[in-house]
Amino acid sequence: MGLNGHTIQNKAREVARGLPGTSSGYPFTKHLQVWKVAGKVFLIVTEDDPGLEIITVKAEPHHGDALRREHRSISRGHYLDKDHWVSIGSGTGITQAVVEELVQDSYDLAREQLPLKDRP
DSSP states (O other), rough: OOOOHHHHHHHHHHHTTTSTEEEEEESSSSTTTEEEEEEEEEEEEEEOOGGGEEEEEEEOOOHHHHHHHHHTTTTEHHHHHHHHEEESSSSSTTOOOHHHHHHHHHHHHHHHSSSSSGGG
16 A cells, blocks of 8 residues: 555655755646755645646656556656656555655755755
8 A cells, every 4th residue: 555645745745845955836836836956846746636646756767767667656757858757646655765765866866967056
């Protein structure tokens, strides 16, 4: 058994809130909470559709492929580049540890794209 969508979203927010230099807002629509590190997006939380309670995070293409093979509830990113982003919804094997790891990995990928002087 895995976490429900609402719990996945809350856990992702909790993890993001605890990472250095993060901010959140609604730059695209009032239903997409976007988390950034120094201006680089690393997490999107979909809030407008109870049937689609997902989070979307950055992932290396090969890691994203592996995640999609391993978990039926992980798909190509809903909003951004389909090779570099994955969306996670409720499903078997989606645990708090998985959500924590995916949000942390996404943050790390976004942070690595920043100039050294801008990294928190």
